[in-house]
Amino acid sequence: MSENRIDRFIEAMVRKGAENLLFDTGTPVRIRVRGEERVILDKEVRTEQIWKLLQPIGAAPGGADSRFRYESPSGPMQVMVRVNGHQLSAVITPASQANAEPAPPPDPMEVLGNAPPEVAVPSAPEPPPEPEPERESAPAPVEVVEGEPAINRILRQLVAEKGSDLHLTAAHRPMYRKDGEIKLLPGWDEIPSEQIDRWMSEVAHEQATEKFRADNDADFAHEIPNVSRFRMNWFRDRHGVGAVMRTIPSKVLTADQLGLPPVIRQFCDLPKGLVVVTGPTGSGKSTTLAAMIDLINKSRTDHIITIEDPVEFVHKPIKCLVNQREVHTHTKSFSAALRAALREDPDIVLVGEMRDLETVHIAIETAETGHLVFGTLHTNTAASTVDRIIDQFPTDHQAQIRVMLSESLKGVVAQTLCRKQGGGRVACLEILVVNSAVSNLIREGKTFQIPSIMQTAKGQGMQTQNDHMLQLVKEGRVSPEEAYKKAVDQQSVKQVLERAGYTLPAA
DSSP states (O other): OOOOTTHHHHHHHHHTTOSEEEEETTSOEEEEETTEEEEEEOSOOOHHHHHHHHGGGTOOTTOOOEEEEEEETTEEEEEEEEEETTEEEEEEEEHHHHTOSSSOOOOHHHHHTTOOTTSOOOSSOOOOOOOOGGGSOOOOOOOOOTTSOTHHHHHHHHHHTTOSEEEEOTTBOOEEEETTEEEEOTTOOOBOHHHHHHHHHHHSOHHHHHHHHHHSEEEEEEEETTTEEEEEEEEEETTEEEEEEEEEOSSOOOHHHHTOOHHHHHHTTOSSEEEEEEOSTTSSHHHHHHHHHHHHHHHOOOEEEEEESSOOSOOOOSSSEEEEEEBTTTBSOHHHHHHHHTTSOOSEEEESOOOSHHHHHHHHHHHHTTOEEEEEEOOSSHHHHHHHHHHTSOGGGHHHHHHHHHHHEEEEEEEEEEEOTTSSEEEEEEEEEOOHHHHHHHHHTOGGGHHHHHHHOGGGTOBOHHHHHHHHHHTTSSOHHHHHHHOSSHHHHHHHHHHTTOOOOOO
């Protein structure tokens, strides 16, 4: 059995006779021995570091709570993972202790939730009751158009309800996301797997259908003229066939409508370099990038190439020539399309996802050769974005990549969506402008000092997440509780809010 990096922690837990191994975002790695916690790695761990340890042993990469068994060299282990916004917690317990009778150790989910010992946590809590049908709001009026695909009716209702995502699960009632919360879609009964499959088959293109039949998941785009475009994900799970559809407005929101700060508009005027927009899934990265491309399209006379999976926002040529390519439909992969783009005379290249080492490497090279490149990553902060890019490369190449990145990276926008008071959502932005000081830190491997530079260079347009959170709270757009809940560093945001005179409820 090949050893995973996490096995060394597990070995230390077993050697010391501990009941649990504990990982939490922003805290040192600990073990629990006879009910007391002891630190075994006196260094705060980041969410992405925990994921790197957990994914090779079976944790789901999608960022969901999970429970699974792992056969480690030190023996079988029970692993519990809990996700709360940007915070990640994991508890690893020897399977022999997890199954011991008659006195099992504390329930790992209780440990994850930090429940006080005096509170009795039932071993098998009952699931929350289904919402009462009579309490549902009446469905929004939906236009029924003869001859169009059957799925369009429920998609039209999603738009009428002002939802962002529609979730179809076999043998379940449809649910949708509005202002960040999942709700039942009014007026629908349970939808069988076969019906979901027919609906998706009717609107999927041939390549997506073939991919779904072969791999059990596929992505494609679907549009209802004059209503909206939708990013469609078609998958199979233990219930049968399911789907998730995200609303993509037919009209691109402009930089003015989104209220993008001047420094982000300045990124759109750059002649060359790499600009990365980051954040978790569903944080509005595509919307921000679409507004930036729209601004370029209206103000410059250049050639824009976008590489997406699938094509989301459609950009019609205004002052620029725009070519939009869809992965698996117009090209094999992001890296193949990006490599080909160098021979297609581009000025600006948008890479929908820099998801693998080859794509990242070509994106940096493209930026170095005199092109302006926009890309996305799933990171939470500006500093961690720089680390994520560099960490993807082999150790013996990282020094070279640091030099290349220090010269090509021009800015990072890390964003997260917060629930807006009065309805809707607003983006909290952390903005890093790569000036000479930041460039030197990247080159010298001192990225941990980047947040300090951001604090002292606000005049250049830089801002930390904490600063923007406080600003949103002061403007009355976001509640202090929501700011605390969505913050990457919750303890730091709590201190900032309390110094400004805001009181958070006791945990």
